[in-house]
Amino acid sequence: xxxxxxxxxxxxxxxxxxxxxxxxxxxxxxxxxxxxxxxxxxxxxxxxxxxxxxxxxxxxxxxxxxxxxxxxxxxxxxxxxxxxxxxxxxxxxxxxxxxxxxxxxxxxxxxxxxxxxxxxxxxxxxxxxxxxxxxxxxxxxxxxxxxxxxxxxxxxxxxxxxxxxxxxxxxxxxxxxxxxxxxxxxxxxxxxxxxxxxxxxxxxxxxxxxxxxxxxxxxxxxxxxxxxxxxxxxxxxxxxxxxxxxxxxxxxxxxxxxxxxxxxxxxxxxxxxxxxxxxxxxxxxxxxxxxxxxxxxxxxxxxxxxxxxxxxxxxxxxxxxxxxxxxxx
Numbered sequence: 001x002x003x004x005x006x007x008x009x010x011x012x013x014x015x016x017x018x019x020x021x022x023x024x025x026x027x028x029x030x031x032x033x034x035x036x037x038x039x040x041x042x043x044x045x046x047x048x049x050x051x052x053x054x055x056x057x058x059x060x061x062x063x064x065x066x067x068x069x070x071x072x073x074x075x076x077x078x079x080x081x082x083x084x085x086x087x088x089x090x091x092x093x094x095x096x097x098x099x100x101x102x103x104x105x106x107x108x109x110x111x112x113x114x115x116x117x118x119x120x121x122x123x124x125x126x127x128x129x130x131x132x133x134x135x136x137x138x139x140x141x142x143x144x145x146x147x148x149x150x151x152x153x154x155x156x157x158x159x160x161x162x163x164x165x166x167x168x169x170x171x172x173x174x175x176x177x178x179x180x181x182x183x184x185x186x187x188x189x190x191x192x193x194x195x196x197x198x199x200x201x202x203x204x205x206x207x208x209x210x211x212x213x214x215x216x217x218x219x220x221x222x223x224x225x226x227x228x229x230x231x232x233x234x235x236x237x238x239x240x241x242x243x244x245x246x247x248x249x250x251x252x253x254x255x256x257x258x259x260x261x262x263x264x265x266x267x268x269x270x271x272x273x274x275x276x277x278x279x280x281x282x283x284x285x286x287x288x289x290x291x292x293x294x295x296x297x298x299x300x301x302x303x304x305x306x307x308x309x310x311x312x313x314x315x316x317x318x319x320x321x322x323x324x325x326x327x328x329x
Contacts, residue, residue, distance in 0.1 A: 027129045031086045032093040032161065033139060034073070035147035036064060036100075038081035039118040052115070057081050059117055063103050068096035076135050082147070086135055090125055090164035097121050097155055098195045106262050108220045116220055122147025123157040125164050145181035146190060152218040155193040162191050169193075200264035202292045202306040209303060214238065220260045224298075225270070227253035242301050250299040256282075258290065265290040265306075273299040 007015070038044075038060055045053035057080075064083055065075055071092040077084045087093035101119070108116040124146055126139025142158070150156045162173055172194045178187030196203075205214045216222055217237050226248065227235040240255065242248040252271035259266045267290050269275045269282040276297035277288040290296075292308030 023129065027131055028127055029130060030125065030127050031088070031130065031135065032090050032164070033124045033126065033128070033135075033143040034085040034087065034093055034097060035122045035144045036060070036083045036085070036097075036119050037121075037147050037150075039120055039152040041081040048115075056115070056117055059107065060119060063107060064100050067100040067103055071096040071099075076133075082144075084135075084140070084144075086130075090123070090161050091166055091169060093123060093161075094155075094165065094169050094193065097123070098193075101153060101155070101195060102262065105220060105260055109259075109261060113221050118152045118219060120147055120150035120152060121155045122150060123155065123161045125158070125160040142181070142184070142188075145184060146188070149179055149181055149190070150192075154218065155195055156190050157193065159189050159191070198309045199292045201260060202265060202290070202294075202308060204307040206305045206307050207302060208305055213307070216258065222258045223254065223270075224256050224258070225254040226251040240298060240302060247301040250301045252299070255298060256296070259287075267296065271299070275299070 002015075004012075038056065041053065041056070044056060060081065061075070061078055061083060064085070068074070068085055068087070071087065073085050073087045073093065073096045075083050075085050087096065101121075104117055104119060111117070122143055122145070124139055124143035126137070126142070128135050128137040128139050130136070146156050146158060156176070157173070162170060165173070173191040174194055176190045176192055179190045180187050203216050205216065206212070207214070219237070222238060223236045224238045224240055225236040226240055228239045229235055230253075236254065240251050242251070250273060252273050255269075255271045255273065256275055257268045257270060259268055266287045267275075267277055267282060268287045269284050272284055274297070275282050276295075277290065278295050279297070280288070282288045290306055292306055294306045296304040296306075298304065
């Protein structure tokens with residue numbers, strides 16, 4: 001037993017050094033850290049109540065746990081609508097979080113639009129203190145900030161994670177440049193994992209009449225139509241128009257949806273007006289498979305083409321000339 005009352009200041013400093021060395025030797029190790037966060041949870045709770053909000057949170061935790069367990073991941077903690085997880089390696093973590101996002105897409109396919117679950121994810125590789133249960137350290141705080149900076153459905157990572165990945169995984173990453181994170185003095189270089197195959201899940205649309213481009217909102221159902229609002233609520237995510245008022249009126253108020261199904265992007269026609277995919281009419285209520293390069297003809301007024309990564313322009317900004325994107329998130 002140490003008699004602390006008899007220790008000199010020098011003795012205490014030496015003891016602190018010894019304890020710090022022992023703490024580091026026994027409990028410090030590198031881990032892949034992951035934070036997930038539900039997008040739009042606060043307005044969801046306000047609109048649908050605590051019971052529905054808690055059910056959405058539980059779905060998040062249950063699907064996450066099922067997807068990361070096979071790749072040696074574990075949930076360390078849950079707080080509010082977020083989860084903190086760790087993995088032994090970056091490659092295993094990427095496998096787990098991609099499986100999680102894919103499974104969420106399957107879950108959302110069976111849920112009403114307003115009850116769909118979208119999650120942003122942040123990854124960081126760093127040294128932490130852990131006894132096999134608790135995990136702590138500055139790296140944990142940085143990882144949480146990375147997740148909070150993400151877009152819906154996005155998987156963001158630090159360069160420390162990127163450097164731990166294998167070659168094939170690195171090829172799926174896109175640099176975002178320096179990103180300002182809350183509580184961090186300098187911008188942090190981040191990357192986004194392009195976890196969807198953009199040949200089956202294109203993210204960009206081109207209006208061929210004007211060569212204007214649109215980035216699709218990051219959600220599993222995106223609605224297109226002439227109507228902007230209905231009873232004070234947004235009617236469409238993408239509001240379609242035309243400089244000629246007569247041609248604009250040919251577009252239905254709710255014309256079609258693009259849905260991210262597990263196997264790819266699908267168009268569902270909502271209108272009695274003509275909607276064609278690659279020159280083939282799609283009856284109202286029916287679906288058509290969409291791929292990069294596919295052409296959507298809207299009521300004979302607009303021609304929209306889905307762009308793959310090789311054909312889109314360098315500018316990802318939404319067009320404001322003929323349509324505007326109203327991302328519900």
